[in-house]
Amino acid sequence: MADISFVRHQMLDPQAPPTSQSGVVKWLRENLFSGPLNSVLTILALISIYSLIKGAMPWLLNGVWNANSLTECRQIIADSGAAEVGGACWAMVRVRWNQFIYGLYPVAEYWRPTTAFALMFVALAPVLYYGLQRANALMAGIVGVLLVLALWGLGTDGYHIALSAAVMAGLTALAWVAPKKLVWVTLAFPAVAYWLLWGGSVWGTVGAVAGFGLFALVWSLTQRHVGVVVAAAIGLIAAVLWWSLVQSHITGVLAQWFPIELRYVRSDDFGGFLLAFVIGITAISASLPIGILLALGRQSNMLLVKTLSVSFIEFFRGVPLITVLFSANFMLLYFLPPRTNFDLILRVIIVVIIFASAYIAEVVRGGLAALPRGQYEAADALGLDYWQAQRLIIMPQALKISIPGIVSSFIGLFKDTTLVALVGLMDPLQGVRKIVLSDTAWRGIYWEPFIFVGVIFFVVCFSMSRYSMYLERKLKTDHR
Amino acid sequence: MTLAIDAPKDHFRLSMLVYDTRYRSYTIQFIVLLLFFAFLVWLTNNTIANLAMRDKDINFDFLFNRAGYDIDQQLIPYTNDSTHGRALFVGLLNTLVVAFFGCLFATILGVFVGILRLSKNWLVARLMTVYIEVFRNVPLLLWIILTFVVFSETRPQPKDFRVTDEMIAAGQEPAANMLFGVIAVTNRGSSFPAPLVDRPLGTVTIATVPVNLTVVATLAILLASIWGNIVLRRRAKAVQEATGDRPVTWWKSLLILFAPVILFLAALGFHWDYPALKGFNFQGGITVAHSFTALVVALTLYSATYIAEAVRAGIMAISRGQSEASFALGLRPGRTMSLIVLPQALRVIIPPLISQYLNITKNTTLGMAISYLDLKGTLGGITLNQTGRELECMLLMMLIYLCLSLMISAAMNVFNAAVKLKER
Numbered sequence: 001m002a003d004i005s006f007v008r009h010q011m012l013d014p015q016a017p018p019t020s021q022s023g024v025v026k027w028l029r030e031n032l033f034s035g036p037l038n039s040v041l042t043i044l045a046l047i048s049i050y051s052l053i054k055g056a057m058p059w060l061l062n063g064v065w066n067a068n069s070l071t072e073c074r075q076i077i078a079d080s081g082a083a084e085v086g087g088a089c090w091a092m093v094r095v096r097w098n099q100f101i102y103g104l105y106p107v108a109e110y111w112r113p114t115t116a117f118a119l120m121f122v123a124l125a126p127v128l129y130y131g132l133q134r135a136n137a138l139m140a141g142i143v144g145v146l147l148v149l150a151l152w153g154l155g156t157d158g159y160h161i162a163l164s165a166a167v168m169a170g171l172t173a174l175a176w177v178a179p180k181k182l183v184w185v186t187l188a189f190p191a192v193a194y195w196l197l198w199g200g201s202v203w204g205t206v207g208a209v210a211g212f213g214l215f216a217l218v219w220s221l222t223q224r225h226v227g228v229v230v231a232a233a234i235g236l237i238a239a240v241l242w243w244s245l246v247q248s249h250i251t252g253v254l255a256q257w258f259p260i261e262l263r264y265v266r267s268d269d270f271g272g273f274l275l276a277f278v279i280g281i282t283a284i285s286a287s288l289p290i291g292i293l294l295a296l297g298r299q300s301n302m303l304l305v306k307t308l309s310v311s312f313i314e315f316f317r318g319v320p321l322i323t324v325l326f327s328a329n330f331m332l333l334y335f336l337p338p339r340t341n342f343d344l345i346l347r348v349i350i351v352v353i354i355f356a357s358a359y360i361a362e363v364v365r366g367g368l369a370a371l372p373r374g375q376y377e378a379a380d381a382l383g384l385d386y387w388q389a390q391r392l393i394i395m396p397q398a399l400k401i402s403i404p405g406i407v408s409s410f411i412g413l414f415k416d417t418t419l420v421a422l423v424g425l426m427d428p429l430q431g432v433r434k435i436v437l438s439d440t441a442w443r444g445i446y447w448e449p450f451i452f453v454g455v456i457f458f459v460v461c462f463s464m465s466r467y468s469m470y471l472e473r474k475l476k477t478d479h480r
Numbered sequence: 481m482t483l484a485i486d487a488p489k490d491h492f493r494l495s496m497l498v499y500d501t502r503y504r505s506y507t508i509q510f511i512v513l514l515l516f517f518a519f520l521v522w523l524t525n526n527t528i529a530n531l532a533m534r535d536k537d538i539n540f541d542f543l544f545n546r547a548g549y550d551i552d553q554q555l556i557p558y559t560n561d562s563t564h565g566r567a568l569f570v571g572l573l574n575t576l577v578v579a580f581f582g583c584l585f586a587t588i589l590g591v592f593v594g595i596l597r598l599s600k601n602w603l604v605a606r607l608m609t610v611y612i613e614v615f616r617n618v619p620l621l622l623w624i625i626l627t628f629v630v631f632s633e634t635r636p637q638p639k640d641f642r643v644t645d646e647m648i649a650a651g652q653e654p655a656a657n658m659l660f661g662v663i664a665v666t667n668r669g670s671s672f673p674a675p676l677v678d679r680p681l682g683t684v685t686i687a688t689v690p691v692n693l694t695v696v697a698t699l700a701i702l703l704a705s706i707w708g709n710i711v712l713r714r715r716a717k718a719v720q721e722a723t724g725d726r727p728v729t730w731w732k733s734l735l736i737l738f739a740p741v742i743l744f745l746a747a748l749g750f751h752w753d754y755p756a757l758k759g760f761n762f763q764g765g766i767t768v769a770h771s772f773t774a775l776v777v778a779l780t781l782y783s784a785t786y787i788a789e790a791v792r793a794g795i796m797a798i799s800r801g802q803s804e805a806s807f808a809l810g811l812r813p814g815r816t817m818s819l820i821v822l823p824q825a826l827r828v829i830i831p832p833l834i835s836q837y838l839n840i841t842k843n844t845t846l847g848m849a850i851s852y853l854d855l856k857g858t859l860g861g862i863t864l865n866q867t868g869r870e871l872e873c874m875l876l877m878m879l880i881y882l883c884l885s886l887m888i889s890a891a892m893n894v895f896n897a898a899v900k901l902k903e904r
Contacts, residue, residue, distance in 0.1 A: 322845040335526055419621060
């Protein structure tokens with residue numbers, strides 16, 4: 001009987017997987033052509049991408065950067081033999097760049113808003129990286145170098161470049177030696193920026209800041225004895241007395257003896273992205289604390305405080321921003337004492353802050369509501385008073401939860417700064433575009449201003465949203 | 481031994497108003513009340529002083545005066561001889577119609593995009609992500625103006641649609657064609673086919689607003705059909721519960737839903753009125769101004785991205801276990817989606833959807849950038865400028881928008897309560 005069994009004595013090499021199960025083919029099959037519906041979708045997507053690229057790419061690539069008018073631009077495109085597809089005239093952006101950024105701000109003073117913008121990053125550094133020596137110094141140093149380059153590019157005179165460079169170098173040194181002291185720069189920044197942007201005598205700004213200093217001094221002296229709220233009230237009274245009765249006499253004398261002043265710039269001259277950033281950043285930084293207070297008011301046990309907060313929030317969330325802006329234009333004149341007439345930008349900033357704080361309040365309230373009751377009870381059990389509990393236990397957690405909502409409110413707020421064009425301010429989208437179009441050299445240019453402004457807004461808003469996602473991941477401490 | 485039960489009897493001292501937490505809240509509320517009243521008095525005083533200085537008073541009589549301006553798009557009859565009050569209503573209806581179409585289209589597009597972004601198809605998911613990020617991060621005002629410019633600058637003039645005998649003889653095509661042969665989009669406006677009947681039922685005027693009885697009757701028949709269909713399905717469900725077999729209902733449903741309305745319209749002699757080029761512009765059909773179309777298109781494209789994100793978040797909030805359990809029960813993917821995932825996702829989706837609808841309604845005010853005459857354009861724009869009654873116009877307008885927002889959120893909250901998870 002023959003032995004028909006067969007035993008293999010050596011291992012076979014593993015076979016290569018079939019081509020349909022590996023590499024590109026597998027990826028394509030799984031991700032693009034997994035079924036009839038998916039295949040149709042893929043083909044549709046490919047067709048739409050192709051038509052988009054075919055329509056837009058030649059136009060973008062044929063763009064002309066060096067020309068002084070639209071006709072010259074079109075001539076250059078026609079000469080290059082691309083008259084059929086046409087081309088973008090980016091020269092408009094190059095020629096009108098300063099106007100898009102600064103509006104009608106006096107050319108000789110361009111260094112002021114630029115420096116204020118650079119100082120903003122230094123002021124922001126302690127907020128983003130509190131106490132981190134390297135990060136703070138790096139931020140101040142890089143911003144300083146960029147500032148000097150930008151000022152040089154703007155054609156600023158040597159004196160101001162040297163001054164700005166010295167200030168930035170000093171701040172970098174401060175950030176390296178004592179990074180925690182940089183918080184004082186953050187606190188002083190609003191006043192410095194106001195003085196840089198609007199100009200006038202330095203003593204007016206110093207006097208206003210001294211009022212806040214007086215408030216802080218009185219508060220810290222009396223807070224131990226009478227409690228937080230009463231101390232704040234006393235401080236506020238002292239500050240108001242200083243502002244209304246004392247300040248103008250002292251600052252007037254100082255302005256006579258030591259006349260330090262910058263050329264005064266009227267608000268009508270603000271425009272472009274300078275305006276968008278001034279309104280956006282002021283409103284963002286002021287609406288957060290007010291929104292937190294409103295949210296606390298809404299959660300309060302005191303019926304009256306709660307009712308007032310709820311009606312404030314619901315009113316401003318219920319009306320469109322444009323109507324609020326128009327009331328800044330028309331109605332504020334009726335509500336303020338007769339013959340007070342202050343600047344339209346300031347009025348707009350105030351109403352935008354009020355409007356945005358109502359939205360922030362709702363977002364923060366969501367964060368407060370998401371905290372378990374145990375947190376409040378534990379804070380009470382530790383014997384913390386209301387403000388201590390809020391500051392140490394509740395707010396750090398509630399704000400962490402509401403970061404995505406807060407940042408998306410900020411993004412919305414920044415996008416809404418374009419609406420100020422409708423009350424006659426010169427925002428980059430409407431105001432500056434109209435100025436450009438009213439020039440005979442650029443009449444008839446449609447797409448380029450939109451694309452330019454849109455790209456800048458996209459970059460700012462997109463990076464804000466990415467930063468909030470990064471922050472969310474960084475602060476995520478729960479175990480999942 | 482002393483017991484701690486007898487707490488020392490506190491006599492009320494004045495300092496307890498500040499230090500004792502039992503009384504402090506009353507002190508604070510009292511101070512807040514005083515400050516609030518002081519603020520109100522200050523505001524009222526200023527307003528009175530300012531009004532006196534400008535020789536004005538608060539008076540809403542201007543609403544009954546002749547308006548004297550024209551409004552392009554009017555849903556109720558309006559001429560420039562009508563009152564400012566009527567102009568207000570025309571504007572309010574224009575706001576509502578934009579908000580309605582904006583919400584409708586944005587929801588449809590948003591749900592599609594939201595689901596496609598979760599698709600396993602790599603390319604489609606990326607494409608949707610790009611669309612969402614681009615439209616979310618650029619101001620709405622830019623999209624509105626851009627859409628308006630695209631419509632009014634790149635579309636051909638009406639004369640480009642003209643087809644003459646010589647062109648037909650020479651075999652030439654006109655410079656521009658109508659969409660599907662029935663919709664004409666020129667640089668002046670869009671013309672759509674209009675539904676017409678030969679034997680209309682006439683109109684009834686209620687409070688100076690003419691109501692088309694044909695439309696009312698058609699709507700009534702449609703509602704009755706829908707109600708009939710609901711009854712039919714309820715019966716079928718009862719039979720299914722009792723016997724386990726579901727009777728076949730689809731052809732009955734179709735019959736109930738469509739037959740009455742088709743019969744009714746056929747009896748009245750229904751036909752379409754197509755726009756046609758006569759003279760220098762299109763005549764016939766319904767002509768819609770570009771300000772309306774651009775506003776609806778831009779609002780839809782912009783708000784759909786937010787709705788898409790809400791839909792995506794809602795679907796992702798449902799744990800995988802739910803759909804796995806449903807597959808284990810033998811349900812097909814389509815039924816899993818409609819019976820298990822969507823009802824649960826809806827609860828997460830609806831609250832952000834409410835705020836998006838509110839945002840769309842409030843964002844219709846941006847129409848003023850392209851001179852769309854909504855409530856902001858009539859009451860808060862031309863009426864305000866003509867009468868000079870800033871205080872009255874602004875207050876009235878804010879009040880109307882506030883009521884509108886509160887009504888929308890109330891309606892959506894009722895719907896939310898209906899689909900919410902019923903606990904205990």
